[in-house]
Amino acid sequence: MSGPDRDSMICVGAIAGAFGVRGEVRVKSFCSEPEDIAGYAPLSTEDGAHSYTLKITRAVKGGLACWLGGVKTREQAEALRGVRLFAPRDRLPALPDDEFYHADLIGLDVLDTGGARLGRLHAIHDHGAGDFLEITGPGLKTPLLIPFTLEAVPTVDLAARRIIVDPPVEVLGEGRGGEEDDTE
Incomplete structure (x- = not known):
């Protein structure tokens, strides 16, 4: 199997596009507390082919401005638009009975x-x-x-x-x- 086991990975965010000109990306976090996404890094693409460290620089309209490991230019950041970011389920907190992933x-x-x-x-x-x-x-x-x-x-x-x-x-x-x- 080339990618991660789908049942063991949870989508925690998506890249909405480039932010600025130096390689930052705008990330839409799917976490109940948006900033929690950084604590689950490194994050993987759905197919497991790429993994990124993530550092939040600030909250911005529509998400968070972040640095992703290995992304240095606006063109690289823009090429990641729409990429969903996954974390291993075992890194995420257990949920109460009335909450669900x-x-x-x-x-x-x-x-x-x-x-x-x-x-x-x-x-x-x-x-x-x-x-x-x-x-x-x-x-x-x-x-x-x-x-x-x-x-x-x-x-x-x-x-x-x-x-x-x-x-x-x-x-x-x-x-x-x-x-x-x-x-x-």
């Missing part, structure tokens, strides 16, 4: 509170107002986006590899294909 949730079956399968968790998005679960499946013409709140997601059962959701009615109505109410 996104990597542990992706791919889990998603069921409604009645036990009907809605699909699988495809992605988790955070656009600034909290996390949203993106659910895809064969019965959905468009992905469902469900807020990752206790009200909408009452159960995450990692042992059973499933998530139970109780989304607002309008969310289910938008994503289902071919199910329209013809009553007046």
